Amino acid sequence: xxxxxxxxxxxxxxxxxxxxxxxxxxxxxxxxxxxxxxxxxxxxxxxxxxxxxxxxxxxxxxxxx
Amino acid sequence: xxxxxxxxxxxxxxxxxxxxxxxxxxxxxxxxxxxxxxxxxxxxxxxxxxxxxxxxxxxxxxxxxxxxxxxxxxxxxxxxxxxxxxxxxxxxxxxxxxxxxxxxxxxxxxxxxxxxxxxxxxxxxxxxxxxxxxxxxxxxxxxx
Numbered sequence: 200x201x202x203x204x205x206x207x208x209x210x211x212x213x214x215x216x217x218x219x220x221x222x223x224x225x226x227x228x229x230x231x232x233x234x235x236x237x238x239x240x241x242x243x244x245x246x247x248x249x250x251x252x253x254x255x256x257x258x259x260x261x262x263x264x
Numbered sequence: 265x266x267x268x269x270x271x272x273x274x275x276x277x278x279x280x281x282x283x284x285x286x287x288x289x290x291x292x293x294x295x296x297x298x299x300x301x302x303x304x305x306x307x308x309x310x311x312x313x314x315x316x317x318x319x320x321x322x323x324x325x326x327x328x329x330x331x332x333x334x335x336x337x338x339x340x341x342x343x344x345x346x347x348x349x350x351x352x353x354x355x356x357x358x359x360x361x362x363x364x365x366x367x368x369x370x371x372x373x374x375x376x377x378x379x380x381x382x383x384x385x386x387x388x389x390x391x392x393x394x395x396x397x398x399x400x401x402x403x404x405x406x407x408x
Contacts, residue, residue, distance in 0.1 A: 211292070229289030234387050236270040237288065 217241065270383075278377045279363070279370040281355045285381050294352050301348055308340035309333065346371075352378045 214237075218228040221244050232240065274285040286294065310318045321329070343357075350357040353374050360366060366374070379385070 229292075230287050232288050233270065233285060234288055234291045235383055239267065239270060 274381050276377050276381050278373050279366045281353070281359070281374075283353050283355075283374065283377045283381050286352075291382070291387075294348075297348055297351050301344060305341045305344055308344060349374060349378075 215225050215228060218225070221241070223232070223240075228237075275282050277283075306315075306318060310321065313321070325333070346357050346360050349355075349371065350360055353360075355374065360371065360374075363370075
């Protein structure tokens with residue numbers, strides 16, 4: 200089991216892995232993206248990839264009959 | 265509009281040189297240089313001394329030692345400061361040192377421009393937030 204300290208030290212590799220998961224190569228991550236835009240790109244990707252919210256409608260038994 | 269600016273390249277010309285917004289890789293390299301710089305500068309000014317000895321010297325500083333310290337700092341630490349600024353700005357070190365268009369006022373202007381072009385105030389704040397969220401929480405009490 201990896202310790203939290205060791206996992207924290209590998210934060211850059213974690214960021215690279217997260218980038219690869221959404222289609223950003225390591226070279227692109229390091230050479231094409233700015234530090235202040237990366238978090239925004241990841242959060243927008245998460246928003247676009249989220250499953251659509253289930254629409255819940257309230258109905259009364261009487262309305263069904 | 266503010267969000268748009270975060271993703272667009274930005275270049276500002278100062279003293280005849282272009283300062284470009286740093287992408288992630290260049291930013292991380294610069295951050296590493298800055299992190300290791302204080303130790304290097306201390307070693308340059310007080311060669312072979314431990315941190316305790318440096319602190320002892322600083323506590324017993326007199327006027328003559330102060331003059332020695334400033335002279336030493338200027339002659340030994342200045343090249344390191346220029347090397348750091350070169351990495352941050354992309355301007356070759358020898359240009360920073362020798363170009364008559366730059367000079368001391370130009371150096372200050374370049375530092376300010378690097379700070380503004382990269383929006384370092386917000387980047388440092390964001391990294392600080394990230395760091396404090398990752399910091400381990402201390403719990404009081406015992407397990408017994």
